[in-house]
Amino acid sequence: MSSITHQVFKRLQESLGPQHWWPGETPFEVMVGAVLVQNTAWKNVERAIDNLRDAKLLTLQSFSSATIDELEDLIRPAGYFRQKTRRLRGLVEFMLQEYQGEIEKLRTADFLQLRKQLLALHGIGPETADSILLYALDKPVLVVDTYTHRVFARHGWIDYSADYHQLQQHLVDELPIDTAIYNELHALLVNVGHHHCRKTPRCDQCPLHNMLPASGIVDNDARREC
């Protein structure tokens, strides 16, 4: 018997197809994007990443030797540019200090240990850490976000008060441990978040639109959900 979460995954996958995430070329670029996208539209992140690429600063080494002023100026379109510049410099500094700036050493480390180290950095919270682990380093870690919370809470599949870890654990418990599934599921949920849940709430185009809450009772919030 298939869990709700697995049904959601299959349904999204069937209607939306492969998502080809993360939209970034190198592990370092993925990490930069993971920080820059914090509470920000991806379009704005793209501008900042393009700026960094044009300035040849999309490598760990060049990024670390650039000046703060230069980085802030290039990162500006992504918003919160002073904070994000400091956060990225902190992340880069960490990787240089603890892993000699070598992605391969990050990749071969114990990922649960690495997760703790990332969370200890200023400005790296659970979603950013998990995005780095999954999308930059291919670790079997499921990323959850506000869209995930919104969809699952409004359908009554989890409690509104569930925190990041509770939501993540619930989903993982209902899925095989599989990096490819984690990769696609998060991407698919962001996709529906962008195209349905906000712009056209409760539309019949949404892949999840007629999936009923666990209780069978549709509350006002769930009614607004796709």
Next chain:
DNA sequence: GACCAGGCACATC
């Protein structure tokens, strides 16, 4: 002009 976007840290009660 208001509201929002793939968070996070910090203050206050």
Next chain:
DNA sequence: GATGTGCATGGT
């Protein structure tokens, strides 16, 4: 533990 606020740009 819950709730509120600052951070900042660009699109709708």
